[in-house]
Amino acid sequence: MAWATAAFILGTVFAAVSAYWGLGGTGLLDTIGGRLAEAGRSGSPALIAVVWLTVLLKLIAAVLPLVVVGGRLPNSRSTGLIARLTEIGAWTTAVILTVYDGLLTIGGLLVVTDVIHAGPTADLHAIRWHAFFWDPWFLVWGLCAGAAMFRWRKYRPIRTRGLQRQRRN
Helix, strand or coil: CHHHHHHHHHHHHHHHHHHHHHCCCCCCHHHCCHHHHHHHHHCCHHHHHHHHHHHHHHHHHHHHHHHHHCCCCCCCCCCHHHHHHHHHHHHHHHHHHHHHHHHHHHHHHHHHCCCCCCCCCCCHHHHHHHHHHHHHHHHHHHHHHHHHHHHHHHHHHHHHHHHHHHHHC
């Protein structure tokens, strides 16, 4: 449960930051960079809607591993599909966050260290924030979610066999 709890906390914190922006906060917007930061300051209704959708998606992604690992869904035929979709969602969360933000972290670090040269209009301030803060922390969230799911997968068959023995008795 520790990995799932860590993933939940990280996801909730990121959702809270997005909610702050959705409510009109402008702190740290300059760390996002470019047009998104400008649109965030302008209060574009379309962008605000996207931000709130992002909050919702982050909260769902944060809770999925916790629900799966904590066994919060009943295991019956009527809810089997829901349980399976929840498990798929948790695995998808872990993979996307790990792969996508791992690549973004590496790319940002390559730009910051001048291995890859940034274009003349690149926002180096935002690139640094992404390389050293945003992307690595999303990567950590993905790794925590993945660790939770791997641990759950490893020990799930033992719990399932024990439940089957209990039901027979």
